[in-house]
Amino acid sequence: MRISTKIRYGARAMLELASRYGEGPVDLKEIAGKEDISLKYLEQVIIPLRTAGLVKSIRGSKGGYSLAKPPSEICLNDVVEILDGAIQLLECLRDPKECRKADLCVTREIWKEASEAIHKIFSSVTFEEMVNRKREKEGKTPPMYQI
Numbered sequence: 001m002r003i004s005t006k007i008r009y010g011a012r013a014m015l016e017l018a019s020r021y022g023e024g025p026v027d028l029k030e031i032a033g034k035e036d037i038s039l040k041y042l043e044q045v046i047i048p049l050r051t052a053g054l055v056k057s058i059r060g061s062k063g064g065y066s067l068a069k070p071p072s073e074i075c076l077n078d079v080v081e082i083l084d085g086a087i088q089l090l091e092c093l094r095d096p097k098e099c100r101k102a103d104l105c106v107t108r109e110i111w112k113e114a115s116e117a118i119h120k121i122f123s124s125v126t127f128e129e130m131v132n133r134k135r136e137k138e139g140k141t142p143p144m145y146q147i
Helices: 005-019 028-035 039-051 076-084 106-124 127-138
Strands: 055-058 064-067
Touching: 005 028, 005 039, 005 064, 005 076, 005 127, 028 039, 028 064, 039 055, 039 076, 076 106
Parallel strands: none
Antiparallel strands: 055 064
16 A cells, blocks of 8 residues: 555645644745645645645735644544545445455455554544644754643
8 A cells, every 4th residue: 555645745735834823824835845845746736625625725925825724623634535535445445346255355354444544543643743743853842831
């Protein structure tokens, strides 16, 4: 199984937007440059994310893109499903009619369990958590406030 380039680039773009959440719109050229992604490809990736309501675009000289909701409300699985559909390791998991042995196939059950485990992991990771992981790796921990 391989994660598509579309998903990888979409996740990286969303992570960049999440790390700048609340700071205003970010130009796609800036994201493309920072993430080493072709601007043309990134433009194609951002369209379904905008259509699905995960990102919003702001026009004008100081325009760009920003998350449409807080990073804590967007999980990695949202991006995966918008860009490539639900993770199913085999076609017969989407449609049992694809395989005449589907009803008796033991390996199909294992592939289904693996698909469900991947879905569970991707659904449990929010972009807020990913931003925190990114900052940890960069040695920048989020500020701690005490009351």
